[in-house]
Amino acid sequence: MAGGGRTGPGSRRRAHAASAVVPLPRAPADDRLDLVRLVPSGRSLAIAFGLLVAAFAAYWGARESSVFAVERIEVRGAPPEVAREVQRTARGVIGASLLEIDGSAVAGTVRNLPSVAAASVDRAFPHTLVIKVAPVRTVAVARRGERAWLVTGLNRVIREVDPRAEPALARLWLPRKVTIAIGETLPAVYEPATRALAGLRDVRLPGRVKSIRVTGGELTVVLHSGFEILLGQPTDVLAKLASAGRVLRALDDRMVYLDVSVPERPVAGTYLNSQVELERVG
Structure with a gap:
């Protein structure tokens, strides 16, 4: 039957899936990540390590030497009588380095004085330890x-x-x-x-x-x-x-x-x- 006949099995066209590899565009050579250039050189590492050692040595030397030795104790916020009492109490730090003094321990000792309500410690380089005091009323x-x-x-x-x-x-x-x-x-x-x-x-x-x-x-x-x-x-x-x-x-x-x-x-x-x-x- 013209135009309406059924196509026979032998003449049926079968669709075949086609596959293809699509190449991705390559980045220009100048845009490539050069990991080698980001890794520091041995010379740079050696310089950085040397600076770190030098800084540590300088700090430790200052801590152990008399560069920042305490020569004076300054008391703030207290009347003369209380200030003298605080100075006598803290005089043990004279000669010690400002870098090695335990400020919390010094403040705690000062707070134990009957005439002191509160105390804090600060450092005034190169040679002064500052003790701020709130006297009792x-x-x-x-x-x-x-x-x-x-x-x-x-x-x-x-x-x-x-x-x-x-x-x-x-x-x-x-x-x-x-x-x-x-x-x-x-x-x-x-x-x-x-x-x-x-x-x-x-x-x-x-x-x-x-x-x-x-x-x-x-x-x-x-x-x-x-x-x-x-x-x-x-x-x-x-x-x-x-x-x-x-x-x-x-x-x-x-x-x-x-x-x-x-x-x-x-x-x-x-x-x-x-x-x-x-x-x-x-």
Whole structure:
């Protein structure tokens, strides 16, 4: 049948897959990665190694020699007395190389001083070791007979001083039987007193504090004018001091003491021991 006959098996054309190799374009010779050129030469390696050895030798020589030997200790941030104490404590590093000094160890030794709250060490080449110090804050001069010691707000004894030293600090009078050791704390009964004096830095009183007394477990702050602030038992001391600071300036000149043992109800008194209850403090 024309145009519609079925082609016989013998005459069927079979498709054959053709395969071919497609060549990739070659990079120009100038663009090839020359690995040989990236590998350093033996001469370059020898020079680099020599420089490394020389640097190490220079550092070690400076470390072991007197090139950077400590000749001076400079103390920053401390009053003269504390600075001298720090210098005496750290004088063992004189003559040692700045490169071999263990700064952390030196700072730790200085921090162990009772008069130092914090310390850090730096190097000022060629011959100076710098010690930066934050001194502790003293609040009182503890007096026992003719002797005197500086004391912090944490009741810690810093060092012995002349009884007339630090006139701006309040005096804390102690019985002769009390044992005092530098670097240690006073007996616990005096801790509320030193904490109260530390709290006074946040309270404005009309006069300077002359002393603080501990009698029968109760606290009394004495101003240079002779005026007394009775704090009573060592509880709510900050609230009592704040109460005193609010009312003292308004008191009559005849008043010689202010009782703030109950801070919400301050009471003032005269030489005749009469008492005037003041307006309630908010």
